[in-house]
Amino acid sequence: MDLTTLAIAATPSFIASAVEFVEATTIVLAVGITRGWRAPLAGSALAALTLAVIVGTLGVALVTVVPEHLLLVLVGTLLLLFGLRWLRKAVLRFAGIVALHDEEEIYRKEVAELRAQGLRRTQWDWVGMIVAYKAVLLEGIEVAFIVIAFGAKGIGAMNAAIVGAIAAGIIVIALAAALRHPLTAVPENWMKFGVGAMLSSFGVFWFGEGVGAHWPGDAASIPLILGAYLVASWLAVRLLNGLLPQGARVEARNV
């Protein structure tokens, strides 16, 4: 696989993983700045190790043991469920029904909570380590899921997905380390919307392939499927804007 092909194949995984890395980095930054860096870095490293084991065992087992058509059905199902969840939330955010994800607000809350818990300097900071471990592990599981899903088609796809996720991790962590501030400028809802539409498109495509459907032009159908999702989402945002009074905002739990 040449570099250009690899870059194209790695892009979906890169964008999807970047969103998750931004969320994890916000929490780790909050812990590091309020309570010192040793414990959160140790927690993050431990979580990364846990994730490597999960991807190494589950990913390899999935690709090598499960028959191909069953794997496509399984991965297609998971991708569709995962993608629709993101797509729905992003559309609701665009329509103003759900508040936009605010990294700055999350960061401030996390810092306030961590400061309230205090820290005895002589002890190892278990709270900081556990908070960082949990954040990196939970967001990382989503990254692992994304890598397994995009890479399920074979070794080449798996390599591209891993490269995309690692590149996203390096860029997000480097930016956060340089800025020492959450990456609030990242257009998170647009990214989540794009990724949700992309994952849902891959989900439909692979499930279809798994049950023996024929897609004209094979993978060339994916942009068509993606286009259909984008049109449907645009229609849904217009529909929702028409339904709600101007300026109405409702919390996520209410819908």
Place this chain on the structure above:
Amino acid sequence: MFSVLRAIWDNTYGLLVDDGQLAVGAIAALAITWLIAASSSEALRENAGWVLLVLVLALVIANLYRAGHNARRRTG
């Protein structure tokens, strides 16, 4: 131990399901597609993917419409 397993389950479930009705609807659409592909003619089986796409798009729009209605009811 139970609480750890419970947390893992909750997180895995949360990873895939945000709205129960949407998830159930998506699984129903997948099941219908599988049935069409398994029990129909060659022509229908070959087009099962498009059937799935139409079902899922209809599901997404219907689900969001319901969410909008619920939101409107709550905002009065």
